[in-house]
Amino acid sequence: MIVLAAATSLTMAAPELPPLPPIRRDPQVIYVDRSGAVLGVRGGRYAPPVDLAKLPAYVPAAFISIEDRRFYTHTGFDPVGIGRAIVAGVSEGRATQGASTITQQLARNLFLNADRTVERKAKELVWSIQLERTYSKKEILSLYLSRVYFGSGAYGLEAASRRYFNKPASRLSLREAATLAGVLKSPTNYNPVEQPKAAAERAALVLDAMVDTGAITPADRNKAMAAPLKVWNSSPTAPAQYFVDWLDAQRRQILPQPKQDTVVETTLDLPMETAAADATRAVLARYKAQSVSQAALVAVDGQGRVRAMIGGVDYTAGPYNRAVTARRQAGSAWKPFVYLTALEAGATPDMLVVDEPLTIGTWSPQNYAGGYLGQMTLEQAVAQSVNTVAARTADEVGRGNVAATARRLGIASPVNTDPAMALGTTLVSPLEMTQAYAAFSNGGARVAAYGIERIRTNGGQLIYQRKAQPQARVIANPALSDMNRMLRSVVASGTGGRAKIAGYDLAGKTGTTSDYKDAWFAGYSGGFTTVVWMGRDDAAPMQRITGGGAPAELWRGFMSVALKRVPAQAIPAGPAAPLIAPPPVEILAAPVEQGAAPQPEPAVETPEDPPIGN
Template sequence: MISLAVTASLSLTAPELPPLPPIKREAQVVYVDRSGALLGVRGGRYGPPVDIAKLPAYVPGAFVAIEDRRFYDHTGFDPIGIARAIVVNAEQGRAAQGASTITQQLARNLFLSADQTMERKAREVLYAVQLERTYSKKQILGLYLSRVYFGGGAYGIEQASRRYFGKPAARLTIREAATLAGVLKSPTNYNPIEQPQNAAKRADLVLAAMVETGVITPAQRKQAMAQPLKLSGAASSSASGYFLDWIDAQRRSLVGAPKQDIIVETTLDSAMEAAAASTAKAVVARHQAQNVTQAALVALDGQGRVRAMVGGLDYASAPYNRAVTARRQAGSAWKPFVYLTALEAGAAPDMTVVDEPVVFGAWSPQNYSGGYAGTLTLEQAVAQSTNTVAVRLADEVGRPNVAATAKRLGIVSPVNTDPAMALGTSLVSPLEMAQAYSAFGNGGERIQAYGVERIRTVGGQVLYQRKASPAQAVIANPALSDLNRMLRGVVASGTGTRAAIAGYDLAGKTGTTSDYKDAWFAGYTGGFTAVVWMGNDSGAPMKRVTGGAAPAELWRGFMVSALKRAPARPIPPGPPPAILPPPEPAQSIDTLLEAEPENLPPAEIVDEPPI
């Protein structure tokens, strides 16, 4: 009744209304993927007012048709709409219809809370009238379209257009405009990603309203309904929250707090990101019975650009980034650093070693099989992930040298040098493992993983531009080509056969830790590396999940999709063989140097048998 009283009062008089509160808007940081599609917004929630003149007429027309048909005729509130809503609500005994105009919705958004009180509703009407006296209809509609919520973290039509369709609002089609206008009634129930059928029905209703109001013709409606809705790859992935958290900290260090809207151009490939997130969820779901609850994935190109980063299965409920922040034992995924150190010291893939019991004081490493294979080549030992050979080899070449190799390639976490270090007892993140493995697949050059390419203002002023760093060769031949040969064998016939993809040159290594607490697969092709970790945040053991099983399955599922977008090329041979100084005399690899263990882990690191 108070709405009717206000309506009657305002229709009879033109009262002096209190001035409008100031309209405040904080500066926005808009993140876009490598193709310009919206990833997310940090800082200010709302964009600048939309310039209606730059939009196709059917875009604002869609919102007016479904939200407020008499928008261009009323003075802030709609007496006819209020009367209609009262009658319908009385007949149905519930609040079946609302009567808020676009101007009232804007007034509520700008100045008021969403509390359902008569006082708030009255102030809403007063502010709406004042808005109409202060601004033109185009300005009001532009403000409105910059602030309404479309779901998926998108506020305003510009964010929504880039979120769902990967394009600016000025390029929306009639069907896309109707879809976005339909979302406003319920961003949850009419989200085109999560509720495509509901969204389609609602869009058809909007199109009908657009015909009734003369925005489009019946023929245009028929044509729009026949067009399939093409959604952006970014829209289907909420996993980018992990990536945005990671680069938001970098952005702050590069340009500080923005005083105006800025756009951060990133390295992320939204389609790869979506594939990584959906594959991770599917694989974990298939292995839930084995007590697998979490997964992480990082994919880098040969220059260090992060193309995909999945820090967990659900950012909304668990934003902790397992790809960057979590550090877990790498298991046998660490062994390539051991073998590379040995190859650089003069070893060769065909060199023979003996898989037999070895003892360091009170500790003796065990193989996954529980037995010993006898005489093997180094290449066979890598493919079968033989623990005894890796431990003896690290001891002979020097565990501090193995640690130095890992650091040289990109491991930044502390590395222990006890006898079990060869089996991956050091704590590392998937991101730094991806950095280190990238040198194997890009010709022996160290890379630095990064996610920010450029930062600019909306007006185009460049605030930061990443500059290419000089290539830093960290692996020479023949060691590089020999290691790649050995790690190809892991995928071709060893513990990583589930990661194989016909027609591609792939190499990698599996990793499984004590009591099955962590499982890894780290692999690469020419100029593209991906690392997968699976486990539980609590550190609880999984049920016999090895790196060659679920992680290799996740890695392969992601790579099948990613290799369609990444330039697929063979693993490069790297630089010509370096002229190395003659190696110093060393004991045979088969001769174990007795040593007293220090700070040994409570249980051995294991790995899986060849499949």
């Protein structure tokens, strides 16, 4: 009775209570894929108030039934519940029970901390009354549902719905709504991923409460519990967070501090991203025993739009983006730059070359089997990844010219010019390799990989629009057609056989570095390029993981899905157009002292591939 009288006095004195502090919410930056699907959110923790009109009626009813069934009749507090909490607090010497209404929970979220003290509880009561006097019940509930924590990093109903069920809150089923409402009592103990049994039991209690309040019928309850429940063990958009992080740094240069919620429309294709993540997990699981622990994948279209990006196996374990930031030796995936330079200097695929012992200075490159095959065509040397032929070719055309070719196509990292550079000792990122190979796929035009199409406010006001960039033609014919012919042979009859996909025009190159520390497959179809890298973050050797093995399998697994989502086309030959002068090339030559040991040469392909090169 004392509690009831005190609460009544507070209600009557409400006009004299201090005004509500301002309700603050930092703007959010929402990243969406090319079709508008949400990829991720950066900036503020909380979304705007939930639009109750877009929710099935049973969704808010689930929260009201289990959290505050007298929500629509009280004035911000439940006197009986408060009485129980105070009595328990007196006996324990501190506040131990909650019994907070939805309004009180919101007041705590907005204005207070979670300390369980009588003083904090009193302030909570004051702000609850003021909230009720200032806002409608609908506004309070909308704000509440946008701020409560559901575990697994999900704040608010919309984020929780997407995290656990991969759908917007407007499409929640009755059982899914009950599951989320049940989480609030303890996001740890009732997390549907980590505690599925406890979460199911709690959801059943929510449904029982909904029956008691008349929100649903017993038949509805039974049908809901009988319905299957699919909970995503990890966020379905977790793999895309590498991509979102990459873009968020760029967005900050365009719009450092948004003053309102902002939408960034990106180039990513979420179904492709999901296919890439699934293929990565599946292939690495098959090769786990061979000490491979990380992978990266980048896919771009012929204009440089990034359609998929995998920066690592598990974003939640660490956000380090290997697709963009890691620099690893390219291995024989570098050789197309060598051979393109030769083709532009007058070589042809049918030109005869010789696989034989070779020494350049103090360095003598070796093939996988340790032997030599003698005379062959240049095309055969590419298909079988013969190291001696690549090294001799680079030496003949000039390693500085090879470096200039690589830079012209899109390699931005410093390029070394020691003799072993022909076999891929330069450190590059998967993103660089992808944009360089894209010129082979699109008719010879250089691309700059990008991910932001436009930025707008949540209300639709345009802030930024990417301008169409003229594409410099950096490869002309006949060199382009000849290069594509030779790289087709890599897939058709060479070291890249595991990348074959029936019905598509494909080309590419395998790559494996010293002691199997890095393995690559870089390949393309008409207007679509994907590069895969595998290795370990500690740069320790893998156990015979080579470009023609696991990376080619991952490439094929992803491209089998991706190529169904892009217009199927043959690899274009490209016009015999003059080249546009590339930007100045920065060549960093690695000085080699007389008699010094040469830089290690890359290892070669797998025994199951033709045992000649990589």
